[in-house]
Amino acid sequence: MSVAAAARLAAVVCILASPAAGAEIALAERRSGYEFMGRETRAMQDDDAVNPGMLWVLDGEALWNRRAGAAARACADCHGDARTSMQGVAARYPAFDATRGRPINLEQRINACRTDRQQASALAFEGAELLALAAHVARQSRGLPIEPAIDERTKPFVEAGRATFFRRQGQLNLACAQCHDDRWGAKLAGNTIPQAHPTGYPLYRLEWQSLGSLQRRLRNCFIGIRAEPHAYGAPEFVDLELYLMWRARGMKVESPAVRP
């Protein structure tokens, strides 16, 4: 094959592989936020005995086994031991939900289970209980590759998330891509700009002194560019989550990660 033909083939493959062509980071050049961290923060994430996210994971395990709602059922009554039944689940979220006709994220799936199956009230976003359950479920996917199901049903939502990622917004008139695709590795104030791969959520952020969800992080970024952040659970955020997970496809889940 000639060089030109190879280049043409590569271009065709690129177009087929991505929902829309653009200046995205090449697959081989993608790096988790972990690789931008210092030695001490890495050590904190790597050792479960000192990873503060494990406090939430253990809480989540207790909640998993606790009965709730009018149905008086625990997560474990249907799903059994999360260590086996929840393996790889978080790596596939946000996932398409047929009854809602759109993708929902892991927290929304947990709440759907609570309201539909347990007949309990939905847990508040960023509340200790929802974070704990999400952390416990996500922990079971650690080390597994991220692989959201991209098909005819979810594709329009990936496209919508992608459009958000590339749209300039806020008073600073910045798009996510301008920092995270074009300037990763450079400095923003004293911090290294990461590539924005959501590999470790929910994660313990030292700045927060707490565990937080991906949507909390997204809200931080929106406020940072002085745009109006969406509410927790907003469809725009779920679409963006879905795009980010597709963008990080194949990378390893690190939940609960630690970030500076």
Next chain:
Amino acid sequence: MVNAIVNVPAQARRGEIIEIKTLARHAMETGFRRTQLGELIPRDIITQFVCTYNGAEIFRAELHPAIAANPLLTFTTVATESGTIAFKWTGDNGYSATATAAITVA
């Protein structure tokens, strides 16, 4: 709710130096922050941590407002005999949490 995660080697040789890791859950509110309305948020921190080995104190720490939330303390001791290593955190507003770990020394 899990108050603390402690990590002690389950087994050790007599005379061996062992590392003990403790991670306590606490917001460690400094007492210097204010709400959006300007009201001071009262201090709420862990003030003291004590570790005992079969009843004898082997490590004590005083904690202050500049220490981060969910304080992680790691320290070493010499494994002398089998038994229980007990941990106690006390703090503002009557805060108290305990944990124990068993160790077998051969």
